[in-house]
Amino acid sequence: MACRTDRQVQKYRVSLVKEAERYYENTQHWNLDAEYLEPLKEFLVNNISK
Helix, strand or coil: CCCCCHHHHHHHHHHHHHHHCCCCCCHHHHCCCCHHHHHHHHHHHHHHCC
16 A cells, blocks of 8 residues: 655645535536547447457
């Protein structure tokens, strides 16, 4: 297990606070049919589904 510096721990804690402030109920943030995800979907289908 890697040792973390106080600065790394503080940065991690700040990131947790930022995540806690997100509004996860907005369905526009979770549109998995969005056009910009098509290249990712194609890559996953071609490389993982085998």
